[in-house]
Amino acid sequence: xxxxxxxxxxxPLTPQExxxxxxxxxxxxxxxxxxxxxxxxxxxxxxxxxTRRTVMKIVDKETQEVIRQIPPEYVLRLAEExxx
Numbered sequence: 712x713x714x715x716x717x718x719x720x721x722x723p724l725t726p727q728e729x730x731x732x733x734x735x736x737x738x739x740x741x742x743x744x745x746x747x748x749x750x751x752x753x754x755x756x757x758x759x760x761x762t763r764r765t766v767m768k769i770v771d772k773e774t775q776e777v778i779r780q781i782p783p784e785y786v787l788r789l790a791e792e793x794x795x
Contacts, residue, residue, distance in 0.1 A: 752778060762790040 724732060735756065743753045748769050757766045764787065769779040782790075 748778075759787050762787050762794065764790065 739754050739756060742748075748754060751772055752769050753772055755768045755770055757768065758764075759766050764782065766787070767781045768777050770777055
């Protein structure tokens with residue numbers, strides 16, 4: 712994952728959205744630097760393209776294993792099925 716949180720969007724951002732994205736990036740960096748989830752874990756945010764929802768994950772820094780995800784994967788897949 713590196714030093715920067717993973718954030719990916721499918722559409723161009725408005726200036727306000729860009730400002731909000733930068734604020735989120737700074738907040739996630741602060742949380743990770745404070746090691747609120749432990750020394751071996753970090754907080755990331757991603758964008759699920761199928762459901763167009765933001766996903767928060769706590770990830771093991773060494774193995775990249777997802778420790779916790781909100782919303783869970785099964786909820787994203789349910790949302791994807793209902794949007795078809």
